[in-house]
Amino acid sequence: MMNAAAARRGIVRETFGRFGPLGVLLVLGALALMGPYGLLSWGENVAMLDKRESQIAALEAERDELQNLVERLNPDRVDPDLATELLRRKLNVAHPDDYLVELEKQR
Secondary structure: OHHHHHHHHHHHHHHHHHHHHHHHHHHHHHHHHHOOOOOOOHHHHHHHHHHHHHHHHHHHHHHHHHHHHHHHOOOOOOOHHHHHHHHHHHHOOOOOOOOOOOOOOOO
């Protein structure tokens, strides 16, 4: 009886010794193919990267535009045309002989 149990343990150890590393390699191969950074998700990651880069470019353009506005509204040297434009827009006033031309923002 003792020899049969020991033989079974030996067979189980030998089986796991051979097929255990194979199972680990199969799992790693599956992750390399289908995981979040695997080959199948590579195209999706590239598309997401392109989308993020375009968002970053749009945000940088908006930041530059706001930085220009801040510089033009510096209390030490305010741009008089911008100050007049902002006051008229906020107060909703215009002279009777003024012509107002609104331009679309360029993006």
